[in-house]
Amino acid sequence: MGKIKVAINGFGTIGKRVADAVDAQDDMEIIGVTKTGPSFGCDLAVKKGFPLFCTFDDKEKIAAFATQGYECSGGISQMLAIADVVVDCSPGKMGAENLLKYQNAGVKYMFQGGEKHALTGLSYTSCANHSANLNAAGTRVVSCNTTGLSRTLVPLYDHCGSLTVECTMIRRAADPGDSKKGPINAIKPVLSVPSHHGPDVMTVKPEISINSLAVAVPTTIMHVHSIIADLPSGHGLTTNSILDMWKNSPRIIVMSGAENKLTTTAEVMEMARDIGRKWGDLHEIFVWEDGVKLVGDRLYYFQAIHQESDVIPENVDCIRALMGTETDWRASVAKTDAAIDAYYGL
Ligand SMILES: NC(=O)c1ccc[n+]([C@@H]2O[C@H](COP(=O)([O-])OP(=O)(O)OC[C@H]3O[C@@H](n4cnc5c(N)ncnc54)[C@H](OP(=O)(O)O)[C@@H]3O)[C@@H](O)[C@H]2O)c1
Incomplete structure (x- = not known):
């Protein structure tokens, strides 16, 4: 062919x-x-x-x-x-x-x-x-948000066999090359609740039960997701084994914010520019290692999404x-x- x-x-x-x-x-x-x-x-x-x-x-x-x-x-x-x-x-x-x-x-x-x-x-x-x-x-x-959620949630689901997720999308207001959108000096909640972002994951993985809220903030470079996932009892995971699972999954970068001076999306995108892909793109989802914690069966974590390129x-x-x-x-x-x-x- x-x-x-x-x-x-x-x-x-x-x-x-x-x-x-x-x-x-x-x-x-x-x-x-x-x-x-x-x-x-x-x-x-x-x-x-x-x-x-x-x-x-x-x-x-x-x-x-x-x-x-x-x-x-x-x-x-x-x-x-x-x-x-x-x-x-x-x-x-x-x-x-x-x-x-x-x-x-x-x-x-x-x-x-x-x-x-x-x-x-x-x-x-x-x-x-x-x-x-x-x-x-x-x-x-x-979408970029649904892709980002899928990258980290699908491996978790594949291990656990069930997953219930609540998350908040903290969304960039506009792309860097876009002069039409906002807000530029406000935080704008998406008032149709739940937002479409979380449930959209179920179009590719219907077995994951997920809802989301969303707010737009005055930044252009990335989205951040704040995620709470409830794992079924008997999952056998620890915070460290979840980090290892993600480190071994494609298109996810897991790094400590404190140890690497990568505590905001600004530094994450600067690192992406150092990687050297065109337009400074970051195809991977970025997970802050020190922002991940399993408490009982409930997992808390943050991740950042380069909306133009994941x-x-x-x-x-x-x-x-x-x-x-x-x-x-x-x-x-x-x-x-x-x-x-x-x-x-x-
Ligand atoms: N930007 C993101 O962060 C992002 C992330 C994930 C997914 N998406 C999705 O990807 C899609 C494209 O978004 P984008 O951000 O690339 O938009 P964009 O930057 O506005 O680019 C869209 C392009 O299509 C051209 N166009 C206008 N009308 C058209 C038509 N009738 N048929 C074909 N092309 C037409 C535009 O005009 P010209 O030809 O005049 O230039 C422009 O170059 C959307 O569905 C969006 O939701 C966007």
Whole structure:
């Protein structure tokens, strides 16, 4: 089989990162990315050698790219015609409209966490339900928060056989490149309770019983989760064995805040920049070792999520699931992560 032909619809915060991660793999290639019109993001596509298509089939919109000196390879229909799978990275809530385009083109499709589970009836997280997504027509990679919760809760559930969780999402107000959202001087509770974040975990691991609250705070760099998990009696775990479990699970970093001077998200992201991935990304979930404690059967912990990037390697694994080319999620994760780090010379 040749390389999997991947199209990216929406070349923004998530789309440009997924495109890079796909480009890093030897079993898939980018055959096109879309922009709504000429803007600074087109320069990145040109630099990377990704064919640039217009989000729409409208002739005038396609022609507009040339007025700013960009070569546009055509409208979205032309891109979909040569793709095996399209990764939808458009702003949230555009799913229903885009889904029709993908189905009409007969191409496999993946949405992001800004869309609801009901759109596809199937969701994806590498560690939770890779096998349930094998050879599916389409799915949704869950949000950055749901991905983060799944990374630490699924290994716990797999050990314990049952889990009841209450958590609070302390959410960044906006991405660093976003000037439209807030708050900038307030703490904003999500007043629809429970929030959708915790229950969304059950779209990939229905066996975990989980609820959440959420607040938005004036920061742009990470989310923090404050989590309380009740384990069943007889679990046989200790605080240390839980830390070891996470240290041995993919895409989780466990470090002492006090010993490493990593006591806030600011230092965690500075460490991420030292790691050296593009955009200073941190694909792993960060768990503060000294913020984890098992008291009786109740586990308390904090974790931090780099919202712009934890879902990126999941998208690569998800492509292999839909195409049915890798049935073992751990093998896919290892391949994805090694290829990305080699791509950045790490
Ligand atoms: N940012 C995060 O932290 C984050 C984390 C996890 C998941 N997600 C989810 O990922 C998805 C994308 O979010 P994002 O943060 O990458 O958004 P974004 O930065 O706003 O990028 C979206 C891109 O899609 C383009 N676009 C606009 N309308 C479009 C359409 N009809 N069809 C296709 N593309 C269109 C945009 O315009 P131009 O082409 O004009 O540039 C932009 O480049 C959402 O579902 C979001 O909820 C986001």
